[in-house]
Amino acid sequence: MSSEQFSVIVRCWNDPQTGTRQVRVVRTDTADEVHFGDGSFLIRVSVESSAPVTRCLIRHLESGREAYIQGGPNLLAFIKDSLLQ
Numbered sequence: 001m002s003s004e005q006f007s008v009i010v011r012c013w014n015d016p017q018t019g020t021r022q023v024r025v026v027r028t029d030t031a032d033e034v035h036f037g038d039g040s041f042l043i044r045v046s047v048e049s050s051a052p053v054t055r056c057l058i059r060h061l062e063s064g065r066e067a068y069i070q071g072g073p074n075l076l077a078f079i080k081d082s083l084l085q
Helices: 074-083
Strands: 008-015 020-027 041-046 054-060 066-071
Touching: 041 074, 054 074, 066 074
Parallel strands: none
Antiparallel strands: 008 020, 041 054, 054 066
């Protein structure tokens, strides 16, 4: 059975000179910068009190393609604490 792994480091920061949010993505295996195409994404987190799993939907708005990520109770806390400061 073959497996594939793709790892990147995502760095986000505010640029006070331009008033914009900057993002830099670098591959961990080659240290090459990853360039993204233009796009917008919807990220929806669903938490149900009766379910032990938190689901996160990511939708590429232009194409309508979707993917789900599942995690335990720490997924919502991670998103709130790390990404939505």
